[in-house]
Amino acid sequence: MQHIPWFERIRDAVDGLVRSSPSRFAILIFTALILLFTLLFSLPIASAEGIVTSLHDAVFTAVSVICVTGLSTVNMATHWSPFGNALVYIGVNIGGIGVLTLASIMGMVISRRLGLRAKLMAASDSNPSRLHVGPVNEGQAVRLGEVGNLLVTVAISALVIEGVIAALLFPRMLIDGVPVGEALWDSLYYSAMAFTNTGFSPNPEGLDAFANDYWFLGALMIGVFLGSLGFPVIYAFARGWRKPRRWSVHVKITLVTTIILMFAGMLLYIILEFDNPKTFGGLGAGDTMFQSLFMSVMTRSGGFATINMDELHGSSLLVSGMLMFIGGGSASTAGGIKVTTLAVLFLAAFAEARGRESMEAFGRRIPRDILRLSVSVVLWGATTVAVSSIVILQISKAPLDMVLFDVISAFATCGLSTGLAQELPPEGVYVLAATMFMGRVGTVTLAAALAASQSRQLFKRPEERPIVG
Template sequence: MSARTLPARPNPFNRSATLAGRIRDGMREFSENSPSRFAILIFAVLILIFTILFSLPIAATDGKMTPLADALFTAVSVICVTGLSTVDMATHWSAFGHTIVYIGVQIGALGVLTLASILGLAISRKLGLRARLIAASDTNPLRMHHGPVAEGQAVRLGEIGSLLATVAISALVIEALLAALLFPRMLIDGIPVGEAVWHSFYYSAMAFTNTGFAPNAEGLAPFADDYFFLGVLMLGVVLGAIGFPVIYTLSRSLRAWGIRRRTGRVHGTETRVRWSVHVKLTIVTSLLLIVVGAALYIALEFDNPKTFGQLDAGDTVFQSFFLSVMTRSGGFSTISIPDLNGSSLLVTDMLMFIGGGSASTAGGIKVTTLAVLFLAAFAEARGVHDMESFGRRIPSDVLRLGVSVVLWGATTVAVSSILILQISKASLDFVLFDVISAFATSGLTTGLTASLPDAGVYIMAATMFMGRVGTVTLAAALAASQRQQLYKRPEERPIVG
């Protein structure tokens, strides 16, 4: 009697044979094959979860369910670290609701693809090459290329693990330090100890994440003349807006400086940290925008009795710098935005649209995108073929990505503005201001957003989502979709300009 080969039984201990294993394998394959879609899926799922949480009766102070439009808008605003709201954030939400807000902004501040890479790490239990590419594309979408990548990137692939650690650690450390600075100031102002602890951590989180929510009904009104308090908020917003790759480079530089001070050595790889072009462009452009913005506010608002007209020179300068920093995505304000002159509103629109640094908690098209466009314009004006900055050549594909991001942002703002104008019948300057604030996740408002009907609320929520998720994932998708072409068509130049 011949022996027959029996079919092999599935091993119940095989990870791939279990339902959880199959789900994990499927998610890992999806994240590796389409990181941009994976990132969008993550943010969409988070928004759904937080919408449900904000709809619960326990989340509101009156114990009733929050309407769907308000719950959804709040969830999008929290996850996208925007700071806009359709309800009074300080009084509408209960302690549970405020806790959800606090947790949500911490999650949203991680960044789209950084969050995707962390979840991919949790799924696959390792940080492979593709996962490193996903995380690196948050710092530079050109990392999604299938071919060679130019040197001098913000963060090298071998450093992605350290970058992810820096993202988590720096957020915790910076927020703790900001809270430690704010806490004694609140005690001096007579705030009870327990409330001061909560408010100090809440304000520090909202500053570093560039969200701009306030835990008290008065907002910043009690601290409008407290320049120490406002200065701490400015510091938190700037640190959050420069981006985690810059923070990572600065932390390495500080560590190298400490080694030199301790050992007296001036040579060696551990005592030398080269700043990439990305880091230099981010710092220089950010500082330049802060100074230029403050100068414009001084020039445009010094005689406005509703804003800075009643202040002396020193107060006007400080408040102008505070407003310049907050327009870049901070969201805090010591003045009533509708009281600004029309020229100042337009300046604010431009600053909000630019936003902060790449892979930061800020929104907008990013300061390096603006810098690359200006470098291209200067190179064209000088008749130079290549863009150069800080002794390095910037390849042309970076410019193409920058133009794509700007066009994506401008199209989103234009379409949303047209729809909101039709729905609200409000003035163009107010509509454009709130739409750009939503797209750039700034959080400043003329008051229009809170008065919109449900249809307008949904459009503004979609604008926030597109602004927070769209620019990064679009850039990554465009960079990933580039393929090698083995032929060239005949060249012909259209007339431009």
């Protein structure tokens, strides 16, 4: 019998897992990264005081970093050493770009070409429906033959956007009197946290020092907005920004829905918070509009805040929870159920109200299996939030609105918090970490991974219609 080297056996096992279940492979990669970063964050060299960070804090930080959430159980600006902060910076970029996409980029750099398996992996990362049903033929996202160009776009766009945001922030910090070295690091840190939609701050007081600096806040908004659009949208801009008529339905739906939600959120915050002296009540009209727009953008997954979330009215907390639950664009650094999922549900409702069999948008018909996938995403997302909220309510005995806000923020990998995360006991911290993991990996991906096998039904049962509504 021929002896097979151990590394070839490992490679064959990985190849078999990737072919049989890309979703399980994705979960394994995320889990392995979280375990690795948990170990690194636990090291004395990672903490500013040179002590071992407790296990639940290390686990929570690792999950929050790799899942680009932005929630924390420790003060991220003071607890970690330069080594720990470097881990945070590297981790959010890995998690933001996407593990499978990053793996494919590395493979392309090493081999100078992409094989079919690598293309399938990257295509699954750029269009989550491929993880659910395998390779698809739709042109809504990125075709398989374009994956190589997409990966180049991902790598370049991440570097360029973060570099431009850092270039906008750096001189502003110098003007404010921040030392050159600190300004350089903080600008790079903030730019990464903006583009990856994470929301960590290197300053102990958060954004308090820049709460009225609209240049600084505007640069953060640009980074968050671009990161939340998704790499397929950025790729479409790179190919033909002058020809919007040729953009795919996915790009058009993402842009339209994102802009509608952004300004609708701004309007709601203006209406609900104009009389709140703790937030926007003491501001002028222009300042209120800008701060409301900033809040609307950040609740979509950005995670930065110029006010304390627990000082919002209950109605504003509910609006924030709804915006966080929706999140950003598919295959983006943002979380949530995604804007395209919401758009498909509304398109289905409009089609039903008008008595049409198919959903249509921008002169194209959307297949019904996308509707089933959208319903699955919303249902599993709502179930995750509900179960996590019940468990944390039982553990913490905290008010419902505070618990629901932080749980939705964890699921949608947003990072805004009422302060509940830092007050939870270790068992509550683990529950919230699991919620972040579910939100980032994707509920549909997780459900597909848990399925033992996919089988095709070769027969149809008799049809009968239950009464709905």
